[in-house]
Structures are given as structure tokens and as C-alpha cells.
Amino acid sequence: MLAVPGGPFADGEADGVLFSTIRDGLAGSHVEVVEDERDVNDAGFARDIAEALVAKIGL
Helix, strand or coil, rough: CCCCCCCCCCCHHHHHHHHHHHHHHHHCCCCCCCCCCCCCCCCCHHHHHHHHHHHHCCC
């Protein structure tokens, strides 16, 4: 999600359009799209993304 539900930038419809556009645009590419319901401020999300990045770059 781009924004926390109920927050000033919350727009579920816009999120849906954005994410479907990303999925469609990257379909058939070598880019892995991982969908996650947590918001960008979630500590667990940040940790998981950091760990995935470290694994991808081989540190």
C-alpha cells in the first residue's frame, strides 16, 4: 500500500490501479514482483525488504 488506511494519502482505488499497472508492465520480464499487504512504515516490512536486498546483492 502506498499509504496507511485512514491516513491523508489513503486511496485504495489509486493503489489498485498502480499495482495492476506494475504487474502488467513487468509481466514476462525478469523482474520479480512480490505483493505484500503491509504498509511501508511497518517495521517487519522494512526488515524483510532489507534482507531480500542483501540476499539479491550477495552480501
